[in-house]
Each structure stands twice: as C-alpha cells, then as structure tokens.
Amino acid sequence: MTPPGGVHGLAEHLEQLALVDHHVHGVWTEDADAARLANAFNEADTAPLADPSSAWDTQLGFAVRRWCAPLLDLEPHPAPETYLRRRAELGETEVARRLLDGTNVSDWLVDTGWSRDLSSPAGLAALGGGTGREIVRLETLAEELLPTLDDPADWADAFAARVEDAARRCVGFKSVIAYRCGFAVDLAPPAPEAVAEAARRWQAGLEDGAAPRLDDPTLVVSGLYAALRTRRPLQLHVGFGDRDLDLASVDPLLLTDLLRRPEVRGVPVMLLHCYPYERHAGYLAQAFPEVHLDVGLATHFLGARAPGVVARSLELAPFRQVLYSSDAAGPAELHHLGARLWRNAMAQVLGGWVEAGDWSVDDARRVATLVGRDNARRAYDLD
C-alpha cells in the first residue's frame, strides 16, 4: 500500500538528500584480511578476536551481508566466506569506492586524531565525493605538543596557541575525555598552577621513547576550555565505545555541570553516539540550546535495530539539535551502513508517524533535512 519512495515520497526524499557526515574517520588505505575485518566489526573488544567468524554473527555482520553485498555484485546475505573472497578480489580501494559512492554524502567532517592507516579528509572525499573537512582531536594535539615543550609551566599558553592555530584550518574540535578519564571528574576550569603541575607530572612520567598518552583529568579538562574559547563546535565521545572506557562513567548526564558553565554559552557541543544514553542526551539538548546529539556508531552496530535508536534520539531533543554521523572508521562497509541504515531508519520512523497521522509529510521531510544536513551546516558554519 505504501507508494514507491515510501510514505508520500519520504524515502525518496531521504535518498536524494546529500548528507553532512559530521563525525567520521577515514577508510583503510591497504587491503585487509579476514581477521582485520572481523576485528573492525567489534568496537568494544580491544583484544584480537579468538574466533574472527564470531564477528559475523552480529547485527553488524548481518547488515554488511544484507546491504553491502549487492554493491560488490553479490546477492544479499551471502556466506561470510563468499563476501570475504569477493572483497579480496576487488581490493580495498575498489570496495571503498563502491561503498562510499552509495552514501550520497556532501561533507565529511573527519576526526584526524585517530588515523593510523586511514585516508585523509581529502582522500576520503576523493573516493566518496563531496568535501573533506577536518575535526581536530584535542588529546592528539596535546600529545604532539608535550615532547616539544621546554618548560611545562608554559603548557596552558602553548596548548592554547596550538588550539587557536588548529581552529584556523579545522571546522571543529573533538575530545575523547570519555576514554581518558571519563566524565566523573571535576569539570570546572582547572587553576593555572594545577595545569602547570599536571603538565610537569606528565612530562616527568614519560618514559624514554614511549609515545605520550594524555589521561590526566586536569590537562584533559583544561583542553576542553581551550577549545571552547575558539567558539568552534566541540565534539565529545559519549557512551558506547571500547572496553578501555567505563561505560557507566560516560553517561552524558555527568556533563550537566560542564554544560551549565558560562564558557559553554553559544558554543555548539556535539554529543556523539550516545548509546545507550540517547534519552539522557535528548534531555540535555532540550535543557541547553548548545547541545546537539547524534546516534552514529550505534546505527551500524545495531543493524536491524537501528530504527529504535534513531527514534529515541527524536524524543526530548529539539529537532534542530539532532545531527547525522556515521562514526565509521576503517572498512568502508561502516561508512556505507552509517548512511544506509540511517536513511532506512528515518524513513521507517518518520514515515510511521506520518502514517499514524501524528506528523505531516511536509514536517517529516523538513526534519529529515534538518537532521541529515541543515543542522550540521548551521552549527559548523559550512556555507
């Protein structure tokens, strides 16, 4: 009974809408074997999977076989071995080209802070079309700064200078405070002496030749305020990630005190992923006009269950504060599924409200456009 293109053309509207993927990483630049692919299909487990085949028996694995296989000239739902064989025949670059081509993304906002073996923003755009733009990760900036700093007492100024410099080339900043110390720390601006002392401690503790890893809460939090001062949007990893984080300590409600601070006023704060705390994030979006949220990462990991998380992101949050992202990284299957499953979910969820008589179809199309494109264009000032 549903006409082609879904409820009153809503699905078709979603297909034709060029998305802003406001939080994404590059694709692999070299061919990957079965084990590497399987491990990329498991976000949470940081140890190599003992049995890579287990990664295929997941919602993500099923979604790859359903939605990506046809773009590699296979029937939907092939055996994982069949999929792997075909993938190897085509090679990583051709796989990426085909899967990215199906995303219809106009702007890739790429977090370049975790980029080992991943394409650059420009490289991603070259394969997938559209424009690549940079999101700078604060902790990476700090880790690059540390070995070059003569006097840790200069930390605050030196870091602020790096951030200001980065602000000239990037469209936003990102913090992975979630992974470094969680949100259950003092989120007020640290005193200058505390920052200097923390920098001294960090530098002193650095082992010869070891890559520095920032996990001191004082420096991490101090970095958030340095970014806020630039007025660029600030992305925060929230919720589900790998087991290095404590999921209980990355509930966005723990950010409430930070969000109340005057330094946040007027600066877009992007709560990324949010699963399973998307209702908490939605409340914060209603409470603070600066708060935006997306359910990227969750979308492709939930596969057939993605409509639920998309629907939950549209409860308390004002619709001008919800964004699209894939948070894909590595295999282009993730980039493809981010867009595919989001479009499917939006068509199903918004279409359901239209069919039930709760929403008008014009509103549904308008909200799809806001979430998929316009909210990001406005928040990141992309025009």
Place this chain on the structure above:
Amino acid sequence: MTPPGGVHGLAEHLEQLALVDHHVHGVWTEDADAARLANAFNEADTAPLADPSSAWDTQLGFAVRRWCAPLLDLEPHPAPETYLRRRAELGETEVARRLLDGTNVSDWLVDTGWSRDLSSPAGLAALGGGTGREIVRLETLAEELLPTLDDPADWADAFAARVEDAARRCVGFKSVIAYRCGFAVDLAPPAPEAVAEAARRWQAGLEDGAAPRLDDPTLVVSGLYAALRTRRPLQLHVGFGDRDLDLASVDPLLLTDLLRRPEVRGVPVMLLHCYPYERHAGYLAQAFPEVHLDVGLATHFLGARAPGVVARSLELAPFRQVLYSSDAAGPAELHHLGARLWRNAMAQVLGGWVEAGDWSVDDARRVATLVGRDNARRAYDLD
C-alpha cells in the same frame, strides 16, 4: 479491519472514560504572546529561548499543531504563525475553554505550590468541568512558614501543625525534593536537633526581603515524614524536569531506602513523570504496594513517541498502581495533550496486545479504567 472505536470498542471506551488527572497545575489566566508560549513548550531549559521558533520543532510542537489546531477551527498541522494568530484571536480563556472541554476529566488534583498566573483548582474546574481538588506542596508550605516563625527551634512542631492543617483541606501532598537536593541524600528521618539547627541556619541565611527558598536536605526530608504522618498520598517529582535538577540524582531507585521504611507502610507514594526511569519506577511499584507511578509530563513532551513511555509504564508495575496525570501547567494545550495523547497511547498499546491475542478486550477495558480513573479514586479516597 479494526472496527470503529478501535479494537472491540477500546478507543471508544477510552473516550468515554472520565479521567482523574491526579497531578496537574492551573491554566494561564492572561493572554500569552509567542515567546511565552514557546518557553512553556520547553520544560528543561530555564533560560529564555533565544529563538522561540525552535520550540515548535519538537515532538510537543508537532503534537500541538496536530491535535489542538482543530479545536481552534484550524486544519491539523498549520504553520506555527497561523496557530499563534488564531490563538491570539480567541484569547487565552476561550482557548482554554475549548481545549479543556476536550479532555473529559472529572477530577483535577491541582498542585497549588507553583501557581504564579495560574488558575486555582476551582478556576480550572470552572473552565474544564469536573471538580478541582488541592495537592499541597510541602516546600511552599515551609517557605510560607519561615518568615512567621519566631524561634527556629519550634520548626518541627510548627511545620507539622501546618501540614496537619493542610491535610484537612487537601487530598494529598507533593514534594519537589528532586529540585531542591535530589534523592542522593540521607532519607532517614532527621534527628530533632538536626532539624532545629537546619531551620536556624536557613532563617539566619535569609537575606532581607528575599523570598525564602528551601533547599536544605534536612528540612526537606523532615517535611516528607511530616506528610507521611497524615497518611495522605505523597507525590514526588521523579525524573525529567528543568535543568535546575540533576537528572542522574532523581532516579527513583535512589528512593529505595526511603520506601523500605516503616513510616511509608500504608501511605500511597506517587512517583510522578518518571521519564526516562519509568522501568525503575515499575520495579519499585512491584516491590512496594504503596508505590504508584504515572508518566505525565513525558506524554505531551514525547508527542508521537508517547505510546512507548505508556507501554513501558505497564511492564513490572501491577496495574492497580499505575495512574494517569497530565502534569500540565500554563497553556491549556498541555492539559489537552495530556489527555489526548494518553488516550491515543492506551488505545494503541492495549489494543495491540488484544490484537496479538495476548490480552482479552475485557481486561484491556478494565485496565484502562483502573489507570485512568479507579486507581486514583481509591488512592486519594475521592468517593
């Protein structure tokens, strides 16, 4: 295939059921402009909305345009400007009369503790039909008492006397401990000396001419026990509210120790709103026969998503312990939507179980009647 009136007349049964709205506030008594209305459409944000139009791009805004517009002689889903223009033409009182008329509520249990520019219980009933009854807010009672008290050592007795006096005219009490100190405080009965000392501190800290605001946990908690002694139902704000509260500290599970206390035995405890903790509240309702819950406030803020929260309130909670409320305050749109969306949701949720063969239609009608009317009549002794 579904007959008129929904599954076996369930929807019709719900329309004809006169509801007890066991937690509500008055309607505005003066005309409101666009900015005031928009701010009333955002519960969480305590700052004036920078862009009032954003409040219309929400589930609540869409629900107002869908369900309230026809009662103002407009087509469903008009532009917000059209709606505002028509609203201004009719004036606040005529708008309220039309929207309240559609609620079919027999009893309004009105929290009079937050009443600036709002109609009284009698005024609400005069516009909407039925009977207005009073719920007395404990913190307001305390704030009225403070300036009149000569010796803070008399606090406990003087407050108990006020509560007992109020119990003669009201059908229940309400506490907003959620807003004043949250639930993560010591909920055991405070010692008399601690209460006297807290009253002394509060009185001493009061600035000349300032309206007293009670947020001392000792006095707030002491007030709960004063109310419990009257055996009147005790309403507690739980979950979602404005950003003055810490949503993480108003999880009803934090009330478990209070609910275990002997002072609670036999006194109905009403967990209001509960979103997004309605599953936690349902567990408490199964664990303690005194615990009742509703999902008011959430219903109208979730709009098209209201059926989900209504369904979740019917998981672990025994059906004799679930109630209806709107928690509407101010614009009569909220009063109307509370009833409209609850009826729609109940018809959809219970009707779905009947259609699936899980429930009998007789049970569905009976549960609708329990939740919409009879549980409140029994708990508040309204007959």
Place this chain on the structure above:
Amino acid sequence: MTPPGGVHGLAEHLEQLALVDHHVHGVWTEDADAARLANAFNEADTAPLADPSSAWDTQLGFAVRRWCAPLLDLEPHPAPETYLRRRAELGETEVARRLLDGTNVSDWLVDTGWSRDLSSPAGLAALGGGTGREIVRLETLAEELLPTLDDPADWADAFAARVEDAARRCVGFKSVIAYRCGFAVDLAPPAPEAVAEAARRWQAGLEDGAAPRLDDPTLVVSGLYAALRTRRPLQLHVGFGDRDLDLASVDPLLLTDLLRRPEVRGVPVMLLHCYPYERHAGYLAQAFPEVHLDVGLATHFLGARAPGVVARSLELAPFRQVLYSSDAAGPAELHHLGARLWRNAMAQVLGGWVEAGDWSVDDARRVATLVGRDNARRAYDLD
C-alpha cells in the same frame, strides 16, 4: 499473509527446537493455595501481599490466564477464581506435568541453592522430560561450610576444596552477590589474610542456632575466584530481583573491572536476567568474549512486553553469547511461560527482521538455534 508456522516456518522451527534452560529452579512439590500462588507471581515484594488478587492484575497474571489456562482445559483468559479452582482440582503435580510438557526443554540446568519445597534436577526432568543438571550456588556452599569449620583461618582452602568437589558433579556455579552486597564493592581478589579475618568475623557473629547468611563482600568475592579457578561457567544474578537488593547496585556495568581481570579469561560468565540493564549487558558481551547473557525472569514478568526485552538482548551482544533461560521457580506456570513467551518473542522479533528484509530466514533460524540451544551446549560443554 504470513504462512502457517510464521515467517517461512520460523515459528514452527522454534516450536520444534528443544531448548536448554540454562538457569532454572525446581517446581513446587506440594499443592499451593491462592495466596502462595499470588506471592510467587510477585518477584520484587518480599512481604506477603496484602491483597493476593492484585498479583493477577499484572502482565504475568494476564499471561498465565492466556497461555496456561488452555493446558488446564480452560478457555484463554478465565477469571482468576476459575483458574485457581481448576488448578486445585488437578493438583500441583498434574499441573506441573501439563505445563512442563509444553516447554520442549531437553536440559534443565537447575540452581539448587534455593530449593525449599522445590523438586530436584532429577525431579524436574521426571516431570518435564529431558535431563536435569546441577548449578551449585556459591553462597549456599559457604553457608553449609561455616558450621563445620574448626578454624576460620582455613576458610580459603576449605571453601576451594568444596568448590572443586562440587565442580565434579555440577555443570556450573552461580553467585547471588547481587543480593548479598551488590556489585559496588571491591571485586579484586581479596588478600588471604582479609579472607581469613572475614571468615573469623562471620563465625564469631553467628548467633546460636541461627542459619548462617553470607553477606560479607570479602568472602563473597573470594568465592567468585574460587569458582573461576574451576573454569566452569559462572552465573551471576544481574538486575531485577526482590527488594532485598538495591537495583542500582546490580547494574552489570559495575562488573566491568571484574571482567577485565586475567582470572576471567576463558571462563564463561553468564549474566542472568539483566532487566532493565540488558543493553549494558549486551555491551559487555561485545567487549568480553566470555560474557553471555539471558533475559530469563524478565520474559515471564513482562508477558505481552516480552518481545521488547528479547529484542534488546540482540543489539550489541554477539549472537553466540546470548542464551535462553526461564529462571522459573515454584509454580510450573513460570516454567511454561519462560519457554512460551521466549518462543513467541523470538518468532515475532526475528520474523519481523526477516519480513523487513533485514535478515535472511536461514540466519533467523540459525540464531534461534544458537540462542535456544547451541550456545548453552557449547558453554556448559553438555555434549
């Protein structure tokens, strides 16, 4: 439009699949009156229900009348009195025989640590068919050991010997640490002196003639490690239970540090029930290959809402790490509903994904078999 047997025979496949119920208790061995049955229908309330009829106005009560009545020769949805009368006519054993017969369970893994008036594993299998196997409850083992121990300094060795001995006859261990101290305690292996001291304290505090009850965190946690050393699967009660526990302190995320420990590597850890934290449990299953989960207990308490919790258990968790259990105890209605509602839910949830084109029907049948049977057979080494 759906063919007989559901989507492509999925429902029929589920009916014919003989289940492993990996966590269950015995059935009552003596006739029960109305009050006893009603109290068994309320998991959370530890006090006798003031009004036993209220237990029937619940999702569980409705599910009993819908699904169990026909097996007692009644129409679906009889009045509770009718059901009780017929139940009394048949007697507990005949009721159990009829209700268990409909479960099609091949293996009952019976927690024998809470067994008052309940059938043994062999007794359960004699009534319900299949094989009964034992799960040994660690806290019960400790409470049996205490009175026999001459010197509490020997606790660790003596308890380890009991556990090793039990490992020869049982297929796994269970801990109810959730009820004894919650998960918000130090979960690292306690030092030997701390264990000895705790045993001394426990023995000294034991009142003459009183049954010992283990709730000392040091001894409870020490017991977990004794069980882990046997490499047998370790079951942990998680989430919803009776009001003796603090639901907030049995969130499985509080187990993260335990799950990170080397002692856990390679030992199946079974998170039981999990409601309302099933999404948290699913994250842990993706993060740690040892973690398995089920939604037993919740299934029958949620009745018509069971499909939701089953669906949520199939989000982040790899499908090889999700299991079936009933967690039934006492009236055989619970054993029956565990299986009935799980099969209904799986047919609906997986069937829905097949109908939507997200999953292949072969995958749906395979995942049903993994969850219902094969994952348990592998984890408990039942072949």
